[in-house]
Amino acid sequence: MSIQSRNIHNIxxxxxxxxxxxxxxxxxxxxxxxxxxTLKGTPKESKTCSxxxxxxxxxxxxxxxxxxxxxxxxxxxxxxxxxxxxxxxxKLQKEEDGKQVKVRCKVLPITRSQLGLYLGxxxxxxx
Numbered sequence: 001m002s003i004q005s006r007n008i009h010n011i012x013x014x015x016x017x018x019x020x021x022x023x024x025x026x027x028x029x030x031x032x033x034x035x036x037x038t039l040k041g042t043p044k045e046s047k048t049c050s051x052x053x054x055x056x057x058x059x060x061x062x063x064x065x066x067x068x069x070x071x072x073x074x075x076x077x078x079x080x081x082x083x084x085x086x087x088x089x090x091k092l093q094k095e096e097d098g099k100q101v102k103v104r105c106k107v108l109p110i111t112r113s114q115l116g117l118y119l120g121x122x123x124x125x126x127x
Contacts, residue, residue: 025083
């Protein structure tokens, strides 16, 4: 949970395919495997989560902070953190033959100029 979203309690489930992740992650695959196991209902410890903590998640992962830019009556979702959780959802989706997986998210509304702060002035990303 981040400083920005610790007081946000509105959790939404957003399809994995709807969330843009403009920054490539650096990953620990053992941690991802432990998260997938937790999502499947078999909690497993990792370097950053004890078995007890994993069991207390009740088959879910902590929500990921997702920024939502609403333009032209469409929500555009962006995430800059939660890399291992995203990879766990992605791996689960692949293991379930492409069945649409929804990501547990805390959605924070933003403006285009705020998004620019995250992406930087040299970004050419289009929505």
